[in-house]
Amino acid sequence: MRVPLSWLREYADLPDGVTGREVAEQLIRAGLEVETVEESDLTGPLVVGKVLTYENEPQKNGKTIRWCSLDIGKDEPQWVVCGAHNFEVGDLVVVVLPGAVLPGGFAISARKTYGHVSNGMICSSAELGLGDDGMHGIVVLEAGEATPGDDAIELLALRDDVLDIAVTPDRGYCLSIRGVAREAATAYGVELKDPADLALDGSGSGGYPVRVEDSEACSVFVTRTVTGIDAKALSPRWMQKRLLASGMRPISIGVDVTNYVMLELGQPIHGYDKGQLSGEIVVRRANAGEKLVTLDDQTRELDTEDLLITDDSGAIGVAGVMGGASTEISDATTDVVIEAAHFDPIVIARASRRHKLSSEASRRFEREVDPLLPRYAAQRVADLLAEYAGGTILPDETVVDTHPAPAPVNLRADHAARVAGAPITLEETVRHLESVGCTVEAAAADATAAPLAAGVHAPVLAAVGTTTVGTANVQADDLLTVTPPSWRPDLRDPNDFAEEAIRLFGFDNVPSILPAAPGGQGLTVSQKRRRRVATALVGAGLTEVVSYPFTGEADFDAMGLPADDNRRTTVKLVNPLSDEEPSMQTMLLATLLRTAERNVGRGATDLAIFQTGLVFLPKAETKPAPLPSVAHRPSDAEIQSLYDALPDQPLHIGVVLTGSLTPTGWWGKGRPAGWADAVQIGRVIASAVGAEPVVKNVELAPWHPGRCAEFSVDGKVVGHAGELHPKVCQAFGLPVRSSAVELDLDALIAAGPESIAAHPFSSYPVAKEDVALIVAADVAAADVQAALAEGAGELLESVRLFDVYTGEQIGEGKKSLAFALRFRAPDRTLKENEVADARQAAVQVAVDRFNAVQRVG
Amino acid sequence: MSGPNTDYDPVEVTPLHAEEVERTRDEALTAFTEAADLAALQEAKVTYLGDKSPIVLANREIGALPPQARKEAGQRIGAARKAINEGFTSRLAVLEAAHEEQLLATERVDVTLPWHTPQLGARHPLSLISEQVADVFTALGWDVAEGPEVEAEWLNFDALNFQPDHPARQMQDTFFVEPAGSGKVLRTHTSPVQARSMLTRKPPIYVICPGRVFRTDELDATHTPVFYQVEGLVVDEGITLAHLKGTLDHFVVSMFGEGLEARLRPNFFPFTEPSAEVDLLCFVCRGASVGNPDRPCRTCGSEGWIEWGGCGVVNPRVLQANGIDTDRYSGFAFGMGLERTLMFRNGVEDMRDMVEGDVRFSRQFGMEI
CATH class of the missing domain: 3.30.56.10 (Phenylalanyl-tRNA Synthetase; Chain B, domain 1)
Incomplete structure (x- = not known):
């Protein structure tokens, strides 16, 4: 506004x-x-001038300028050059003199042009900041409107x-x-002169015939008729100026007046060309298949929920949203029927949304208009048309009014003070409520307040005092009966009234008290573990980033996901930002790889980034979420069905590594980040939350088919790590052999321990044994290690792989794995034969399980 | 050598002369002092303390002296040997120290050289500020509550007194989940977490809810369709607007220290009644741009104040819809954007820096904001 x-x-x-x-x-x-x-930013001098003389002077460029002398109230005439021709000798015009600044910062000085020195210029409407008035020339004032030399800024209220x-x-x-x-x-604290405080001269009956079929949707409908207007008349300049300043274009007197009254009073008005109306106006819902050409020349398919203004010809307007073209006021209109009505906010809101048509009228009706306004607004329009368009107001008036009076509300006299926790006295409360237009009375003896309690701050109670309402003395715990004014339909609950009293009391005057919460337990286990993971990764040199969670087919294709991959089954948006990315991510890498791409594109080729975020996994069966009543708590079953309707949204963590982990430097050659770094980061994440994952080789996009590790805990797959497929690196513009991790962080966190029991450790000497085993190349080292651990029994303290060898000495298709075993007993020094037996037992399990051959020497 | 010289005349045995002993001692001490390095010192040691050294030879002669002279000569020789030994030891210590010093000096390195193990990485400042807010409130005894991002429309709107056709619901520029009418949206604020908290907890409820939210805005310097909010909710007996102000004051001091100022001004939110806007004085111009066209401020649009968030007393209708006994309990709520908070707190001038995932943005913060 x-x-x-x-x-x-x-x-x-x-x-x-x-x-x-x-x-x-x-x-x-x-x-x-x-x-x-x-x-x-307008500054003078800007004065009224009277045209004394002018000479038309044709120019070489084809234009004809006028060399004018003007009476600006001084002894000597002012001489200026003017390019416009829409004035005659004797006309009053607006003259800007040297030294002035016109709107937009245009400084005026005397300047030489077309062979003359022009001492200022005669102004057009646009130059004065009044917008284009359609005159195609300078502003010509009415004869007698002013005298030469008058200050035009004040006259035209230009500085506003x-x-x-x-x-x-x-x-x-x-x-x-x-x-x-x-x-x-x-x-x-000054007087309001209510612009709706008008003398009504309508008879209250006999106006244009109107029948309202849906009085809930249309509770008030008023018409007045003005005849014999000059529709071609321009609206007065002050009205045009105000319309422009308010953001509306002046069009014609008939339209301008309705807009002006809407801006002034807030009541949308519709004017009909009476000559184009046929028969009774009926307000009703649309019939199926009905259509209407609206004022903007669009043909609208109407919905049976649309509230229409109709006549014998059919629809002539979508109530409260936009009028129809067939009955609009035109240059030829002489008689006008003015409509001022009250429509239900929800009916209008829905229609406006349905037709994607937000008009000045619908914006107001949606927020509900004062239901007492229509008669006054119609009167104001009629008055203005009579005054400025030469019309005659018929006393006949149609008044349909079924709108209920505002409902009074009972509330405690100290309710505002209790909500605010501030010493708002009862006297202030009553005064503030009255100043917003409420009627405040002492409640009847048997009245009860709505059961909506407010807080209270103890010292407040003592300070609210008592007050007199009517003849009654009111105490803090007495009830007031407050009736909101017709223009405040939003005042329904005790707290609504409290807000009015508090805002006028002043938010700045409310005290500041920190409430004491009961003892808390700090962050949850999950929240703490998430922080630990982030801290561990930062310690490992990774940088956290954020990405939008929106994705689409292009990302899935770039990641090489097969056509039937379930990660292509997504939660989609009705109104995505981009039609190319209508889906919510099912894996973080879909968006994190794009972030990596952006960074690499900006020159950060050695990249180690991570991100945590939800992924969105549709359930097998998608149900709509219910919309239970808000009058009370939904039932447990309803709440459950709200939760069940949502997709699964686990928290994932994603990592992308590109380029070098260690740069080349004075210490020697750098080391590229590779699949093993990615797997190790996966292990770091797991150990940060205390989870013990099992890792194995799998083939899965977007990873390299031979270099992808699957992580699982308690038999459940929780994610993957490894080198990205070369095509994926290419598709995302990443360096070759970039790698990535994606893990279900929620699942890992859940796999962490509740608490950890300490184990005693032995102070007896350690016995070390190395074992080298030759196995088939496709046997996982982790499995061989597990076999050794299993076979070695409880004397084994640790087992660690320290070498992997392939080569001619051991034959094709085989590899040698060397392990360091440490044995120790809790209660004694181990004897040589005990160690040898344990070692042999360990090797035996590997031999049995993998056909392992011990490598000697 | 024949047997003991019983006619011994001490004066005739020169090495045992007091002058000769002192001369030998002084000569030895001079030689040690003049030894420039450990090798020279070792050489001098052989000369003055070795088997053939004058003092050792003299010592042997003592036995040939008459008994009456032995004691005196023995003492003289002993004192001289001790002095020579001490002279050697102290010189040895000096030379060894010098040698070590010299050796260490040759091992000097340039400690400003870089190394190849990874530097510490960095958190995203939105995470850091979110955690900082959580820490401020957990210190007050509040819980940190969370919820999903694809949310039931009922929890995002209806439960919070956004009525189906109310314009407030249209203001929020909502992403809707397919199919149309699914009753699911991308949450437009973290307020559904408040509804969830009320549905699952019993008062007293003190929760802070940080999280990511979504609105259909285009990305520009001050808007992003995906952003982070933090909201607080308290439901307890006797809660008032004054408690809200007290909490916000504590929050402002915790996050910004002194200097920047907040103001509460009445506003409208369906969730709260009364409602207020929380504004902060513009961190760039501190209000100096207002009415000063020569110094326009891009950050606040020369308004002087930056909208920080909204707050208010929880509308009793919201309490009712979420099963809170309104005869007994009242509450307050507040919420603000974390990007915006970061903007004026840390001088981030462009929203896009925060959402594009450029590592340089995170790295300038490290692990602190």
Whole structure:
């Protein structure tokens, strides 16, 4: 809502000299979101001039300029060059003189042009910041409107600050000068001159015939008729200026007046060309298949939920959203039927959304308009049409009004103080409620308050005092009966009224008290373990990044996922940011690889990054989530079905390594990051949360088929690590042999221990034995190691692989694995034969299981 | 040599002369002192303490002296030997120390050289600030609550008093999950975690909910469709707006220290009644750009204040929908954007830096913000 300060001043008696910025400050404190204040940069001298003489002077460039002398109230005439021709000798015009600055920062000086020295210029509407008035020339004032030499800035109210207010949904009444003026008047403690306080001259009956079929959707419908207007008349300049300042284009007197009244009062108005109406106006829901060509020349397919204004010809408007083209006011219109109605906010909101049509009218109806306004608004339109378009107002008036009176609400007299925890006295509470337009009475003896309790801060109770309402003395625990004003349908609950009293009391005046929570237990186990993983990875040199979770087919293709891969089955968005990325990620790498690509593209070729984030896994059966009642807590079954309807969303962790882990330097050659680093990072992540994963070779995209490790805990696969497939590196523009990890962090965390029991350790000497075993090349080292551990028995302290050898000496298709075994007993020094037996037992299991051959020498 | 010289005349045995002994001693001490290195010292040692050295030879002669003279000569020779030994030892210590010093000096390295083991990596500052907020509130005894990002529409809107056709629901620029009418959305705020907290916990409830949220904004310097919020919720007996202010004051001091200032101004949110906006003084211009066209501020649009978040007293309708006894309990809630917090707290000027995943952004923070 754009509010010119001059318009606001007309209805709120603001102190002289306050600026737009100061008013904005006050309105912000009162809870209006003033987004910007536009301050005019116009400075004079800018005066009214009377054309004394002019000469037409054709120029070489084909133009004809006028060399004019003007009476600007001085002894000597002012001589200027003018390119426009829409004026005659004797006309009053607006002259800007050297030294002035026009809107937009255009400084004016005397300058030589077309062979003359032009001492200023005659201004057009656009040059004055009034927008294009359609005159194709300079502004010509009405004869007698001013005298030469008058200050045109004041005359045309050219210097006007404009406040731009983002009106919150509960404050629909502030989508009007009337509403903002009310807030401004309250803020400054000055009188409000209500622009709706008009003399009604309608008869209350006999107007254009109207039948409302759906009185819930349309509770008020008022019409007035004005005949004999000159539709071609221009609306007065002040009205045009205000419309422009408010962001609306002046069009014609008929349209401008309805817009002007809507801005002023907040009541949307529709004007019909009476000559184009046929028969009774009926307000009803649309029939299936009905269509309407709206004012914007779009043909709209109507929905049976749409509320329509119709006549014998069919639909002539979507109620409260947009009128139809067939009955719109045109240059040929002479008689106008003015519609001012009250529509149900939800009906309008739905229609507006359905037709993707947000109009000035629908924005207001959606936020609910004062139901008492229609008669006054129609009167105001009729008055303005009579005054500026030469119309005649018929006393006949249609008034359909079934709107219920606002419901009174009972609340404790100290409710505002209890909600705020601030000593808002009862006297203040009543005064503030009255200033927003409420009627406040002492409640009847048997009244009860809505069971919506408020908090309280003990010292507050003593400070609220008592007050007198009507003839009753009211104490803190007495009830008040408060009736909201017609323009505040948002005031329904005790807390709504409390808010009004508190905001006028001032949020700044509410004390600051830190509440004492009961003792907590700090972070959960999962939260702590997540932090540990991040800290461990940072310790290993990795950098955390974030990525958007949106993905699509291009990413899946780039990762080489097979067509039937279940990771291509995604949760999709109805309205994604990009049609190419309609899906939520099913794996972090889908988006992390893009982040890696961006970094590599920016020159960071040696990359070690990680990210944690949810992945979104559709359930086998997708059910819609229910929408239970909000009147009470949903049943446990309803809550469960809310949860069940959602996809699984485990927390994953992803890692991408590219380029070198160790750079080449003065110490020697660098070391590229490879599959083993990725697997090791997987192990680091697992050990940071205390999980003990089992690792084995698998083939899975996007990894290299021979270099992918599957991690599992307790028999459940929790993720993968290894080198990326060469094609994947290529597709994402990553260096060759880049590697990646993706693990289900939730599952790993869940596999961590609840607590750890300490084991005693022996102080007897250790016995060391090395074993080299030749096995088939495809046997996993981890399995051989497990076999040794199993066979060695309880004397084994540790086993570690320290060498892998392949070569001619052991034959093709085989490899030699060398292990260091350490034996120790808890209670004695081991004898040689004990160690030898344990070693042999260990080897025997490997021999039995893998056909291993001990390598000697 | 024949037997003992019984006619011994001490004056005639020169090595045993007091002058001769002193001369030999002084000569030895001079030789040690003049030995420039350990090898020279070793040579001098052979000369003055070796088997053929004058002092050792003289010592042998003592036995040939008449008994009355032996004691005196023995003492003289003994004292001289001791002095020579000490002279050697102390010189040895000096030369060994010098030798070691010289050796270590040759092993000097340039400690400014880099090394190849990885440097510490870095956390993303959004994670760090999220954890810092969590720490501020866990220190107060609050719990950190979490929830899913694909959320039931009922929990994201209805349970929070966003009525189906209310304009507030349209303001939120929601991503809807297929198929249309699935009743599922990408959560537009972390508030559904508050609903979940009320549905699953019993008052008193003190929770802080950091998390990632989604709205259909285009990415630019101040907007991102995916961003992080943190919300707080308290439901307890006797909770008031004053408690909200006290909590926010504590929060501001914990996060920003002194200097920057917050203001509460009335606003509208369906979830709370009364509701207020929490604004912070612009960290770049500190308000200096307001009404000062020569010094426009890109960060706050020359408004002087930056919207930080929203807050209010929990609307009793929300408590009812989530099964809280409104006769007994009241509550407050607040929420703010973490990107925005980072922007004015750490001077991040462009939202895009925070969401593009460029490692340089994280690295400038390391593990601290």
